[in-house]
Amino acid sequence: MSTSTPTAAFAAARADAERRERRLRMRRRLPLLPGLVFLIVVTQIPFVVTIFISFMKWNLMKPKDVRFGTLKNYTTVLADPRMRAAILNTVVMVVGSVGIALIIGTGLALLLNRKFPGRGIVRTLLITPFLIMPVAASLMWRHLIYNPVYGLLNGTLNAIGKLFGLTAPQPEWVSSAPMVAVIIALVWTWTPFMMLITLAGLQSQTLDIVEAAKVDGAGTFQTFRYITLPHLRRYLELAIVLGIIYLLNTYDQVFTITAGGPGTATTNLPYEIYLTAFRKYDYGEAAAAGVLVVILSTIVATFGLRLLTSLADTTQPAKTKKEGKK
Amino acid sequence: MSATTADKAIRTTRRAARRHRGEGGPLGVVAWLAALVFITPIAWMILTGFHHEVDAATNPPSLFAQLTLENYQRVIKSNILPYLLNSLMAAGFSTILVIVLALPMAYATAVKPIANPRGLLQWVLSTKFLPLIAALVPVYITFKQLGLLDNIFALVIFYTGLNLPIAVWMCHSFLSDIPADIMAAAEVDGASLFTILRSIVLPISLPGIAATSLICFIFAWNEFLFALNLTATKASTAPIFLVGFITSEGLFMAQLSAAAIIVSLPVVIAGWVAQDKLVQGLSLGAVK
Numbered sequence: 001m002s003t004s005t006p007t008a009a010f011a012a013a014r015a016d017a018e019r020r021e022r023r024l025r026m027r028r029r030l031p032l033l034p035g036l037v038f039l040i041v042v043t044q045i046p047f048v049v050t051i052f053i054s055f056m057k058w059n060l061m062k063p064k065d066v067r068f069g070t071l072k073n074y075t076t077v078l079a080d081p082r083m084r085a086a087i088l089n090t091v092v093m094v095v096g097s098v099g100i101a102l103i104i105g106t107g108l109a110l111l112l113n114r115k116f117p118g119r120g121i122v123r124t125l126l127i128t129p130f131l132i133m134p135v136a137a138s139l140m141w142r143h144l145i146y147n148p149v150y151g152l153l154n155g156t157l158n159a160i161g162k163l164f165g166l167t168a169p170q171p172e173w174v175s176s177a178p179m180v181a182v183i184i185a186l187v188w189t190w191t192p193f194m195m196l197i198t199l200a201g202l203q204s205q206t207l208d209i210v211e212a213a214k215v216d217g218a219g220t221f222q223t224f225r226y227i228t229l230p231h232l233r234r235y236l237e238l239a240i241v242l243g244i245i246y247l248l249n250t251y252d253q254v255f256t257i258t259a260g261g262p263g264t265a266t267t268n269l270p271y272e273i274y275l276t277a278f279r280k281y282d283y284g285e286a287a288a289a290g291v292l293v294v295i296l297s298t299i300v301a302t303f304g305l306r307l308l309t310s311l312a313d314t315t316q317p318a319k320t321k322k323e324g325k326k
Numbered sequence: 327m328s329a330t331t332a333d334k335a336i337r338t339t340r341r342a343a344r345r346h347r348g349e350g351g352p353l354g355v356v357a358w359l360a361a362l363v364f365i366t367p368i369a370w371m372i373l374t375g376f377h378h379e380v381d382a383a384t385n386p387p388s389l390f391a392q393l394t395l396e397n398y399q400r401v402i403k404s405n406i407l408p409y410l411l412n413s414l415m416a417a418g419f420s421t422i423l424v425i426v427l428a429l430p431m432a433y434a435t436a437v438k439p440i441a442n443p444r445g446l447l448q449w450v451l452s453t454k455f456l457p458l459i460a461a462l463v464p465v466y467i468t469f470k471q472l473g474l475l476d477n478i479f480a481l482v483i484f485y486t487g488l489n490l491p492i493a494v495w496m497c498h499s500f501l502s503d504i505p506a507d508i509m510a511a512a513e514v515d516g517a518s519l520f521t522i523l524r525s526i527v528l529p530i531s532l533p534g535i536a537a538t539s540l541i542c543f544i545f546a547w548n549e550f551l552f553a554l555n556l557t558a559t560k561a562s563t564a565p566i567f568l569v570g571f572i573t574s575e576g577l578f579m580a581q582l583s584a585a586a587i588i589v590s591l592p593v594v595i596a597g598w599v600a601q602d603k604l605v606q607g608l609s610l611g612a613v614k
Contacts, residue, residue, distance in 0.1 A: 031430030042487030049464035116354025131597035135565040136586035159386035290460030301455035
């Protein structure tokens with residue numbers, strides 16, 4: 001008997017401690033609640049609904065014939081030559097823009113990582129294309145730059161031609177090379193983005209190693225190839241992954257510069273989904289195509305998520321330490 | 327003897343450092359040229375905005391035509407103000423709501439963390455990776471059913487969801503910088519939660535909040551796809567004004583330039599001001 005009392009007291013104390021612990025844990029979760037609910041309602045439920053609609057026969061033009069339980073949207077989407085063209089165009093547009101923007105952006109970051117007069121101004125000028133409203137920038141490219149009669153491109157060609165007494169060619173940029181026209185506009189917008197991330201990577205590099213390499217007689221190229229590039233690798237990967245995810249959503253430039261044309265030459269998935277939903281009024285097909293885009297970007301994102309967290313861990317050592325303590 | 331060797335070593339290192347940092351030199355000129363190439367289209371647009379329509383539509387281009395403010399006057403007269411006001415409301419209100427929701431969330435991941443903050447942060451981020459276009463149909467249908475089409479608050483709600491993941495990550499990253507010792511000391515001194523929030527958390531995180539707000543504002547201000555499909559006449563935002571501004575009339579390039587500059591200017595200025603924090607926002611807080 002006498003032995004059970006301290007055990008009971010101990011158990012009671014432990015239960016009490018557990019209860020307090022649980023209450024503390026609940027209290028710590030409480031601030032999350034409003035934001036979490038909001039995020040789930042606004043960003044998660046629509047995707048669930050999209051999946052649901054993708055299995056529905058639902059065309060606004062046939063309001064009597066709406067029902068659930070069909071795979072036809074997927075077979076239609078996958079067989080549709082427009083949709084196939086859109087998938088191919090999306091890949092070309094994203095890979096082309098991300099690749100070119102990354103190369104130019106890295107070059108600019110390497111330049112900006114050095115001290116020179118007016119570096120701050122150069123950086124400010126270089127990030128500006130990213131800040132211009134995409135619709136405004138697209139209208140600028142279409143009407144002020146590419147316009148075959150009054151655009152800056154042909155105007156400059158003409159001026160140079162006149163200088164030498166020649167007749168300069170005056171190509172129709174948008175209709176003769178629509179994909180190139182869109183990609184140039186995209187590269188112009190996204191190069192600053194690539195540059196900023198790469199520059200952050202360069203500036204996080206400790207100079208000691210670079211200096212040691214120079215002292216050891218390594219050339220500029222060798223230092224870049226064997227020291228800077230390996231350090232930059234994760235930043236470059238991050239820039240690529242984020243670039244792909246953002247550019248998979250490209251809509252403004254296509255809508256404004258080419259309207260997807262001529263034909264389907266520049267129709268990408270977002271634009272085709274928009275047309276399917278709001279011109280063809282086929283919600284089922286649009287949703288099925290949407291699910292395809294989600295699958296595409298989830299593949300990229302799973303990779304990206306891991307990368308982001310690992311980078312966040314290494315650039316924020318203070319946080320990791322604090323978490324480890326608790 | 328040994329002193330001179332050390333001296334030499336130091337000098338070599340310094341020279342190497344200088345070479346690495348490349349003070350001045352031809353590469354600075356290359357950087358300037360690159361900046362000029364990238365800025366030329368914008369510079370051309372600014373110049374065109376100050377030209378008369380006749381001078382804007384010449385080939386070869388007229389660089390030194392007479393300057394005028396008439397395009398800006400015309401654009402302002404052509405009813406741009408309601409659109410700008412709508413943009414300001416959509417971007418402004420959604421930014422406020424984002425901060426109100428994101429700060430407590432980041433508090434629960436960074437300051438007084440829950441059991442598994444990493445998992446939660448990853449989930450929050452994963453919502454940002456879902457392509458927006460796939461949400462277009464259900465969001466449109468839902469707002470239509472709720473009678474919220476062409477209502478600025480539909481955009482406010484949507485933009486809040488759009489920017490919340492970015493804001494949570496940015497807030498998490500700067501709230502993590504608050505030294506745990508200060509917080510602990512305040513608690514030992516018996517400071518209330520409100521006092522701690524007001525006198526420690528808020529002052530330290532204010533610059534971070536400002537940067538996060540600017541980033542969210544930029545994204546909301548520039549958004550086009552949902553603004554185009556969720557609004558009709560009353561709630562249309564600035565990008566909708568721009569695409570509607572193009573008529574089939576012949577000469578409009580100067581006016582278009584003026585309009586494009588007016589709608590871009592707020593965000594360009596915001597971006598310039600926040601440029602040090604821009605990369606952090608764009609990389610969702612991963613890069614500092």
